[in-house]
Amino acid sequence: MPYMIETFDKAEAGDLRLRLRPAHLEYLEAQRHLLLACGAKLSDDGQAASGGLYLVAVESRAEAExxxxxxxxHQGDLFERVFVTRWRQAYLDRRNTLNEG
Structure with a gap:
């Protein structure tokens, strides 16, 4: 069953996020086979990120962690908090997936 990972950046960590971003994006590209979806959580004006949301296709909490x-x-100490939760996919790309294999 997939897992949802929600991250929350430390306060005033915008510069750190920007410095770590190229390595983060490289990591995501290398792990794309596990990604159902992911992206940053943005301010209303879309200018600042404060964390992220990842939906990963892994079989256990240990794998998600x-x-x-x-x-x-994470390794660069950007996050204040990280929540890992099992997730049931119901809709993906505007399609009901509950009855799919």
Missing amino acids: AFIAADPF
Whole structure:
């Protein structure tokens, strides 16, 4: 079953986020086979990120925790909090997926 990982940046960590971003994006590209979706949580004006949301196709909490632990954002101490939760996919790309294999 997939997992949802929600991250919350430390306060005033915008510069750190920008410095770590290239390595973070490289990591995501290397792990794209696990990504159902992911992206930053943005301010209303779309100018500042304050964390992220990842939906990962892994089989266990341990795998989800290992995924986020290896992210350069996590390794660079960007996050104040990280929540890992099992997730049931119901809709994807505007399509009901509940009855799919």
